[in-house]
Amino acid sequence: MKVDESTVKHLADLSDFRLNDDEVKRLGGDLENIIKYISQLDELDTSDVEPTYQVFEMENVWRGDEILPQDANREDLLNLTVETIDNQIKVPKVL
Secondary structure, three states: OOOOHHHHHHHHHHOOOOOOHHHHHHHHHHHHHHHHHHHHHHHOOOOOOOOOOOOOOOOOOOOOOOOOOOOOOHHHHHHOOOOEEOOEEOOOOOO
């Protein structure tokens, strides 16, 4: 695949990069070399290879979402605070 200056400028624009003309020329050559290197994979015979969708065996390790009974009630928790207003805990301003 041939990478021309307009392609490099378009990619730079999409990536919000500012490139001068020398950088555009060098990057074009680098991109062509990268594409040639990766295109070597097209030469491999993968007809007998199953697709790999996940490299590692993964499973959900989170616990189930259960509501468990609590020993404390609202009044006990509010009594632990320094100050309350309308059954809510008053905290200092953050800003």
